[in-house]
Amino acid sequence: MVERSAVVSGRGYCRPHYRDDRKDLGVIEFQAVTKRFDDGTVAVDELDLTVDPGRITVFVGPSGCGKTTSLRMINRMIDLTSGSILVDGKDVRQSDPPLLRRGIGYVIQQAGLFPHRTVLDNIATVPVLAGWGRAKARKRAEELLETVGLPAAMGRRYPAQLSGGQQQRVGVARALAVDPPVLLMDEPFSAVDPVVREGLQDELLRLQGELGKTIVFVTHDIDEAIKLGDKVAVFRTGGILAQYDTPAELLARPADDFVTNFVGRDRGYRALGFLTAGGLSLGELAPVKVGATVAEARQALRDGWAVVVDERNHPCGWLSADRLSSVDESATVDADLLLAGGSLYDTEHGSLRSALDAALSSPSALGVAVDGQGVLAGSITADEVLRALAAARTAGEVPQ
Amino acid sequence: MNLLTSWLFDPTNWSGTGGIPQRLVEHLWYTALALAIAIVIGFPLGALVGHTKRGGFVLVGAANVLRALPTVGVLTLVVLLAGIGLVPPIAALTLLAIPPIMAGAYAGIQAVEPVVVDAARGVGMTEREVLFQVEIPNAMPLIFGGVRSAALQVVATATIAAYVGLGGLGRYVFDGLALHDYPQMAGGAILVAVLAVLVELVLTGVQRLVVSPGLRPVRTSGGTQR
Ligand SMILES: Nc1ncnc2c1ncn2[C@@H]1O[C@H](COP(=O)(O)OP(=O)(O)OP(=O)(O)O)[C@@H](O)[C@H]1O
Ligand SMILES: [Mg+2]
Numbered sequence: 001m002v003e004r005s006a007v008v009s010g011r012g013y014c015r016p017h018y019r020d021d022r023k024d025l026g027v028i029e030f031q032a033v034t035k036r037f038d039d040g041t042v043a044v045d046e047l048d049l050t051v052d053p054g055r056i057t058v059f060v061g062p063s064g065c066g067k068t069t070s071l072r073m074i075n076r077m078i079d080l081t082s083g084s085i086l087v088d089g090k091d092v093r094q095s096d097p098p099l100l101r102r103g104i105g106y107v108i109q110q111a112g113l114f115p116h117r118t119v120l121d122n123i124a125t126v127p128v129l130a131g132w133g134r135a136k137a138r139k140r141a142e143e144l145l146e147t148v149g150l151p152a153a154m155g156r157r158y159p160a161q162l163s164g165g166q167q168q169r170v171g172v173a174r175a176l177a178v179d180p181p182v183l184l185m186d187e188p189f190s191a192v193d194p195v196v197r198e199g200l201q202d203e204l205l206r207l208q209g210e211l212g213k214t215i216v217f218v219t220h221d222i223d224e225a226i227k228l229g230d231k232v233a234v235f236r237t238g239g240i241l242a243q244y245d246t247p248a249e250l251l252a253r254p255a256d257d258f259v260t261n262f263v264g265r266d267r268g269y270r271a272l273g274f275l276t277a278g279g280l281s282l283g284e285l286a287p288v289k290v291g292a293t294v295a296e297a298r299q300a301l302r303d304g305w306a307v308v309v310d311e312r313n314h315p316c317g318w319l320s321a322d323r324l325s326s327v328d329e330s331a332t333v334d335a336d337l338l339l340a341g342g343s344l345y346d347t348e349h350g351s352l353r354s355a356l357d358a359a360l361s362s363p364s365a366l367g368v369a370v371d372g373q374g375v376l377a378g379s380i381t382a383d384e385v386l387r388a389l390a391a392a393r394t395a396g397e398v399p400q
Numbered sequence: 401m402n403l404l405t406s407w408l409f410d411p412t413n414w415s416g417t418g419g420i421p422q423r424l425v426e427h428l429w430y431t432a433l434a435l436a437i438a439i440v441i442g443f444p445l446g447a448l449v450g451h452t453k454r455g456g457f458v459l460v461g462a463a464n465v466l467r468a469l470p471t472v473g474v475l476t477l478v479v480l481l482a483g484i485g486l487v488p489p490i491a492a493l494t495l496l497a498i499p500p501i502m503a504g505a506y507a508g509i510q511a512v513e514p515v516v517v518d519a520a521r522g523v524g525m526t527e528r529e530v531l532f533q534v535e536i537p538n539a540m541p542l543i544f545g546g547v548r549s550a551a552l553q554v555v556a557t558a559t560i561a562a563y564v565g566l567g568g569l570g571r572y573v574f575d576g577l578a579l580h581d582y583p584q585m586a587g588g589a590i591l592v593a594v595l596a597v598l599v600e601l602v603l604t605g606v607q608r609l610v611v612s613p614g615l616r617p618v619r620t621s622g623g624t625q626r
Pocket of ligand 2: 067069
């Protein structure tokens with residue numbers, strides 16, 4: 001049987017669909033916040049910024065620009081020098097630091113798991129501190145292990161027996177244990193290799209879709225910021241906020257040269273990820289059904305290529321004239337004959353970038369477009385995407 | 401050989417007042433008492449300095465000064481000040497045990513990874529909880545190293561109790577010396593050595609129970625990679 005997975009699904013920036021019921025919990029307001037360290041270093045200078053509840057806000061900027069300091073002032077791991085930080089309207093300085101911190105999830109770079117405790121006990125730390133009782137805390141920890149995608153048996157291991165990526169997942173589970181509305185994450189994924197990192201980022205977006213936390217996420221990687229952030233705050237050295245905007249705005253309209261440079265040369269390509277591709281016109285495709293005969297398939301070839309769909313009209317992959325010439329007329333079209341397609345372009349949710357990715361990654365040079373339900377909708381060429389891009393440029397939606 | 405062991409294997413030495421069992425118990429009693437006092441004094445000091453990261457220099461200096469004190473000198477001094485009794489040998493043994501215990505606690509706690517301690521505070525532990533739930537458990541291998549080294553030194557040195565008229569295995573050494581009874585001297589020395597080995601074995605066993613398996617050297621074969 002041919003499976004739909006024969007067409008590799010796209011790696012476009014999928015944004016979580018948010019739960020709406022708790023979106024007003026976890027507003028964080030920075031009001032003229034300044035941090036001057038004892039040695040006179042001003043790490044954060046008069047920062048005014050409101051973090052939207054239930055969304056991911058990313059602090060990004062070069063090393064030493066005050067991202068960590070800003071983050072750690074929220075849970076009072078660092079006390080601010082002047083100004084104030086309000087969480088849900090309450091000044092953080094009114095709370096006893098340990099109590100404040102138990103109500104705010106905190107995830108750090110090397111995970112910072114407790115080496116002497118099992119994974120399960122690590123996750124149960126905050127519930128136990130909060131006086132839940134061991135049995136209940138353990139039960140919650142088991143749930144969370146599943147939430148972050150780790151097998152239950154791993155709960156009995158010690159941190160030293162986990163990979164870096166697994167440790168980071170446990171770190172996230174520990175931060176979520178008492179279901180705090182706010183999660184602070186300081187470069188949580190920067191110590192793992194790029195492939196694992198990408199998986200963890202996708203996982204975070206999936207989790208966020210379920211949980212709808214207010215997440216403040218620190219990174220120095222602009223790609224990570226753009227991928228994860230609903231809003232991105234770009235800091236410049238000296239703890240000054242250079243721009244605070246949605247990723248699309250940041251890419252399309254950088255506030256100044258510093259931001260332009262920081263966002264980088266390829267920001268135009270990145271910006272495509274935020275342009276809706278509604279105006280694209282699709283070409284027609286005459287699909288071959290799985291199970292059709294090779295003779296029928298040969299009829300359907302256009303320029304040496306035909307797309308194959310399953311009984312629900314979901315694309316499965318491509319057939320080439322080359323491949324067909326080597327099989328018998330009366331054979332039927334099955335998985336063995338198919339070439340995996342590239343990514344799919346979803347006409348309802350997809351961006352211009354995913355349309356371009358679909359065109360460029362297809363073996364036939366024709367991108368496969370599907371509707372919101374995954375049903376074949378037509379083809380898309382790179383030329384067509386470029387035409388739409390030119391139009392968007394004229395309209396001022398993309399940087400020159 | 402016979403000369404060395406004749407006394408040791410003579411059954412009459414293994415019973416009654418002044419017999420080996422009684423001396424062993426006395427010896428262990430002095431050792432335990434001195435160790436307990438040294439732990440009560442040295443451990444909190446080392447732990448506090450390790451936790452606050454303040455005064456490490458002073459602490460290490462103090463430990464070195466204590467180490468340099470000659471135990472017999474201390475014993476004599478305390479006898480002159482406090483007279484004969486349990487106090488002088490226990491004081492001397494305690495001073496001997498404090499430096500390794502204090503240094504072990506300090507070294508162990510200040511060596512706990514900063515990111516782990518940071519995480520402990522970050523999840524909302526009070527300073528007390530940071531110390532007791534994270535720093536001390538993680539410092540256990542080094543803390544125990546200090547206690548074991550102190551215990552060995554005290555077991556070996558507790559013979560000096562006999563020097564000021566008390567019991568313990570030192571009795572045989574000093575009495576043997578006075579009477580030119582070399583088999584008795586040798587027997588006493590052998591008993592001290594055997595006791596030291598036993599104490600070490602017991603403490604190693606206790607350490608296995610007390611130190612978290614998570615702190616043992618990593619078995620790379622056990623951890624599956626994702
Ligand atoms: N405890 C401290 N004492 C003095 N200066 C400090 C202290 N902590 C941070 N700083 C300084 O404050 C500035 C901001 O530091 P911060 O750690 O917030 O930077 P960052 O943006 O998180 O950098 P990175 O990306 O390297 O983590 C830096 O110049 C740093 O040297
Ligand atoms: Mg930082």
